[in-house]
Amino acid sequence: MFAVFRDLIRYNLEFTIGLILVGFVVIFAALSFFSPVDPTLIYMTIPDQPPSGQYWFGTNSRGQDLFWQLSAAFKNSLIFGITVAVLSRIISIAVGLLSGYAGGWVDRVLMFINDIFVAVPIFPILVLFYFVLRNSLDSFTLALIMACFGWPFDARLIRSVALGLKHREFTRHAVFAGMSTSKVLLEEHLPYVMPIVFATFMNNMLWSIGLEVTMAVLGFTNLNNPTIGTVLYWANSHSAMMVGVWWWILIPVVLIVITFIGLFLLAMSMNEYIDPRSRLRRMGA
Amino acid sequence: MHSYLWFVGKRILQLLAVIFCGVSATFLVTHLSPIDPVEQVLGRLSARSNLSPEAIASTRAALTELYGTGQPIVTQYFNFWMRLLRGDLGPSLLAFPTPSMELVARALPWTLGLLTTSTLITFIIGNLFGALAGYNPDNRFFQAFGIVAIAVQPIPYYVVAFILLVIFGFLWPVLPISGGFAMDVRPGLTLTYIGSILQHSILPALSLVLVGFGGWFLGMRALVSNIVNDDYVTYAELGGVSRRTIVDAYVIRNAMVPQLTALAMALGGVFSGTVITEQVFNYPGIGSLLIDGVNYGDYSLVLAVSTVSITAVALAIFIVDLLHPLLDPRVRTE
Numbered sequence: 001m002f003a004v005f006r007d008l009i010r011y012n013l014e015f016t017i018g019l020i021l022v023g024f025v026v027i028f029a030a031l032s033f034f035s036p037v038d039p040t041l042i043y044m045t046i047p048d049q050p051p052s053g054q055y056w057f058g059t060n061s062r063g064q065d066l067f068w069q070l071s072a073a074f075k076n077s078l079i080f081g082i083t084v085a086v087l088s089r090i091i092s093i094a095v096g097l098l099s100g101y102a103g104g105w106v107d108r109v110l111m112f113i114n115d116i117f118v119a120v121p122i123f124p125i126l127v128l129f130y131f132v133l134r135n136s137l138d139s140f141t142l143a144l145i146m147a148c149f150g151w152p153f154d155a156r157l158i159r160s161v162a163l164g165l166k167h168r169e170f171t172r173h174a175v176f177a178g179m180s181t182s183k184v185l186l187e188e189h190l191p192y193v194m195p196i197v198f199a200t201f202m203n204n205m206l207w208s209i210g211l212e213v214t215m216a217v218l219g220f221t222n223l224n225n226p227t228i229g230t231v232l233y234w235a236n237s238h239s240a241m242m243v244g245v246w247w248w249i250l251i252p253v254v255l256i257v258i259t260f261i262g263l264f265l266l267a268m269s270m271n272e273y274i275d276p277r278s279r280l281r282r283m284g285a
Numbered sequence: 286m287h288s289y290l291w292f293v294g295k296r297i298l299q300l301l302a303v304i305f306c307g308v309s310a311t312f313l314v315t316h317l318s319p320i321d322p323v324e325q326v327l328g329r330l331s332a333r334s335n336l337s338p339e340a341i342a343s344t345r346a347a348l349t350e351l352y353g354t355g356q357p358i359v360t361q362y363f364n365f366w367m368r369l370l371r372g373d374l375g376p377s378l379l380a381f382p383t384p385s386m387e388l389v390a391r392a393l394p395w396t397l398g399l400l401t402t403s404t405l406i407t408f409i410i411g412n413l414f415g416a417l418a419g420y421n422p423d424n425r426f427f428q429a430f431g432i433v434a435i436a437v438q439p440i441p442y443y444v445v446a447f448i449l450l451v452i453f454g455f456l457w458p459v460l461p462i463s464g465g466f467a468m469d470v471r472p473g474l475t476l477t478y479i480g481s482i483l484q485h486s487i488l489p490a491l492s493l494v495l496v497g498f499g500g501w502f503l504g505m506r507a508l509v510s511n512i513v514n515d516d517y518v519t520y521a522e523l524g525g526v527s528r529r530t531i532v533d534a535y536v537i538r539n540a541m542v543p544q545l546t547a548l549a550m551a552l553g554g555v556f557s558g559t560v561i562t563e564q565v566f567n568y569p570g571i572g573s574l575l576i577d578g579v580n581y582g583d584y585s586l587v588l589a590v591s592t593v594s595i596t597a598v599a600l601a602i603f604i605v606d607l608l609h610p611l612l613d614p615r616v617r618t619e
Contacts, residue, residue, distance in 0.1 A: 014435075112302070115299060115303075116299075116303050116306050116307075118553075119299075119307075119553065119598065119599050120553065120599075121557065121594060121595060121598045122553065123553075123557035123560055124590065124591040124594050125307075125310060125311070125591070127576075127587070128311055128314045128591055129314055132314060132315055209441075210442070211557070214442065214560075217561075218561075218564060219580075220579065232443070232447075241451060253444055256440070256441070257440055260439040260440050261436060264435065264438065264439035268435070268503070
C-alpha cells in the first residue's frame, strides 16, 4: 500500500497536485471542529464586512463569519460525500462480486436490475423525495437515497474483474479447501477489486457533492444546515453579486473549484494507475 | 438480421422494465409519504380566497375523487397507470385549469432542442479532439487543451452556469442571459423569432458544452492512447496505410464503442444538468417547470414532469443502444 502511494507521488504529477488540493480543503474543513461560533446561528457579527484581518473571508449579509461558515460547510459536504461513497461502495462491492462469481441466473437478474438503475435519471426522483418530505429531508436521508442510485456503474466494473478472478487457480484452491462462498468473496476476491473501489470512491464523492450543490442551490434541502450548496443558495437569495458582496460568491466558488479539481485528479490518476499499460508508459518503460 | 432483431427485442424489454420501475418509483414515493395531496391543494386554495365551509367540503370531495386517495393503494396504483396511459394526470395548480400534461408538452420542445444540440456538439467535439490528442500525444495545443479539460470538467454544472451568468450578465453584457426568446418578438415562423431563440440558447448551451466536453475528451484520449500502441495499428502504419485512414477507420471506430455506451449512461446526468441550466438562465423548459411545480406544491405537475422525464431519458438511452450494432459488428452476430 505504501509503495503504491510512493510510486504515485513520484511518477504522477496529477496525483501529487490532487493530493495537495484535497489535503488543503480537508484541513480547512477540519478547522471547523475548533470553530468558536455555531455556524447555524445568524446575525452574530456585523453583516457585509469585506475580508480583513479580523474576518479573513469577510462576513455575509446574514451576519456570519464566512471563514467559519465555509469551514463548517465544507466539513458537512465532505462528510456527506464520504457517507454516500461508503454506502454505495458497499452495495456495488456486494452486487459486483456476487454477480461475477455466481454467474448464471443470479448474474443475469442482478445485472438486469443494475441496468435499470443506470437508466433511471436520479434528479427527478430526488426532487420528488424533497417534494414529499420537505424539510424532514435531512442530509443523512439524502445521502441514503443517493447511495441507492450511486452503485450500478461501479458494480459493473467490479463484476468484470470478478469474472476474471473466478477462473484463477487460487479461487479453485480456496473452494476445494472448503471455503464458504462469502469467505472466498471477502478474503480472496475483495483485495483485487480494492483499487477500483478507491478510484470510484473519489468519482462517487464528486457526483454526490455535485448533486447536493445542485439540490441546495435550488432550495431543495434543509437550508439551515451549512453545506457548499446552501452557502451559495443564501448568497443568491441575498443577491450578493448585485449588492457588491463579491467575497460571499467568489471565495466559495474558488474553494469548490479547488475541491472538485483535487478529487478529480486523484480519481483520474488512480484510474490510470490501475491500467498497467498507461502506468508503464508513464514510468518510461 | 435475425440476431439484430433479437438484440432489439431484448433492448425493448429492458426499456419497458426501466419505464415501469421508474414510474412505479415516482408513484410509491409520492403515495407512501405522510403528506396528503388533497389537504395540500386545499391549503393552497383557501390561502388565496375566502371559501365557505361547504365549498371547502365539496372541493375536498372532488379532489379526493380526482386524486383517488380514498381507495386502497393497489387500486390507486392501477388507476394511476390507467390515467398515465391516457396521458391525463389531472389539472395543474400552477396554471389552473390547464392539464399538467399540456404544460409539459409545451415545455418539452425547448428542453429537447437544447439538450439534443448541446449533447451532440459536446459528444462530437470532445471525441474528435480526444482522438486527435491521443494520436498526437506530443502536440502542444492538445496538451494545453487537456489541462483545460481537466480543470473545467469536474466543476458542478451550477457553478459553471453561474460563472457564465456573472461574466455575460455583469462584466460583459453582450448576450441575453434570461428567457427563451426576446419579449418583443412574436412567436411564429419568422427569421427574427428563430434568431432570437438561437441567441437566447447560446449561453445555456455553452454552459452544457463546457461542462460536458472534458469528460469525452479525457475518456477518448485515454482510450486512443492505448489503441495506438496495439499491434494492428503498428502493422497498418508499417504497411503504409495513410494516417487519415488509420485514425478514422482503425482508431476512432474502435474507441467509439465504449464511448457510445458511456453516452447512454451519461444521459440521465445530462438531464439533471439541463434542469439547473434552465433554472439559472430562466429557460422555459421542463426543468424550470419542475422547479416551479415543487415550489408551488403542484402535485400533478411534479408527477407529470417526473414520469415524462424518466420515460424520455429511457427512450433516449434505447435509441443510443440501437446505434451500437452499426459500430460494433460483434453485437450483430452475437
